[in-house]
Amino acid sequence: MHAFWHRYQTDTSRPTAQQVRRDLARRVLLPAVVLWCVVVGLGLLITGPLGNLEGEYAVNEWFVQQRTPALDAVTTVLSAIGQTEFLIGACVLAIALTWWRTRQWWYAIVPGLAVAVQAVIFLSSSLVVGRERPDVDQLDHAPPTSSYPSGHTGAAAAFYLTLAMQAQRIERPVLRWLVTVLCVLVPVAVGVARAYRGMHSPTDVIVGFLNGATCAVLSWNYLRRTP
Template identity: 45%
Template sequence: MSLAEIPTVLRQAALRLVLPTAVLYGVMVGLGLLVTRVLNDVWPLTAEDAVNRRFEAERDGTLNAVSLVFSTIASTSAVVAVTALVAIVLALSGCRWREPMFLIGAVSTQALIFLLTTMAIDRTRPAVEHMDTSPPTSSFPSGHTSAAVALYCGLALVLAARARRTPVKVAWWSLLVAVPVGVALTRMYRGMHHPSDVIGSFINAGTCLVIMARGVLDRTVRWGRGHLPGRRPAGRRQPSTSAA
């Protein structure tokens, strides 16, 4: 990338990545305030405690083990490791920079929005027995759910786009989307989040996927050398205007 390209690339990044992410942060904080201060005494939020108590009542040994698996694969360390591994595999399997960067960008952006939102919104965990140690963050939104949506739905998007047959596309989506759904149910089952927390996480991570898909996966969006407006393709020469 030449120095002349830097202002254009920065402007592109600001409009397609930074600005939408800032808007998403505002939306998430607004949703958090609605949940905790405005609509907290209004149905269906008033029914959330009953949902968490119902999950608590259904606990048994088998479900506890299954929920632990889903909760573990969506933990920070697991998500970071899987994201790095998948990005490397995608790069080595013939994908160009867009697919790995899309996945890394989606996971990283949702984590940033999650962290900033929990710093602005103070919500206690559900009033049931907690099966996990609570991290020092607010209950809204669910970090596990948000990370799972960004990673596994993002991977489904990449793999389905590369698949040529419709049944294969459907299979990838069905298999990978089931993971964040399982994580969402698990986090409520284990008493760590309210239903609205996991709904907020789907909004957060889903929007991050859209932002990164528009900015990174969309091949009509040009980044870097040879893609600036008015730039001549490399290897071509202007026709000579000198007299024969």
């Protein structure tokens, strides 16, 4: 496991363009196709034979009953940090800073790769499944994509979990654990916020997190490294 977390430290060799293309195809694109099938399959199951899981409506109603001005304000911020515009800017900044610090472009692009792959799976599966948003009062303007899976949660999981992996380079144990825990909790908080604000059902959030987390792992492991 140590070799996995520190794979870009134990092998700092510069890959060739051919190696990058080969590894991307084999270690990211092919697994991503399988992931897309899983996400779409679950979505069609939820909206078809399972009849949209009636118990989910009770969960959405419970969130509505918990609403307060303070929680509305907090979830507004949490929802915003999962937005596409925010994460694109955060990705550009993270890539630039990592590239500047390590001089390893093949390592620096990992967060951007994770978010990009997640976005392709999210957008295409959303079109195929086409699930309606929860039938409750919604606190945000609904984007043109369907409810399933949660794009905010998926993008946040892809980006912040990648940062959690990069945080394993931090030498101070307390700081390393603090940053890691925060990066793991952020996408969870984003998912809860999206359900609280009436934008997604629980399964939208769960599958969105699964999509983003898987893309983070695939992207972190995209390049062959020799410890």
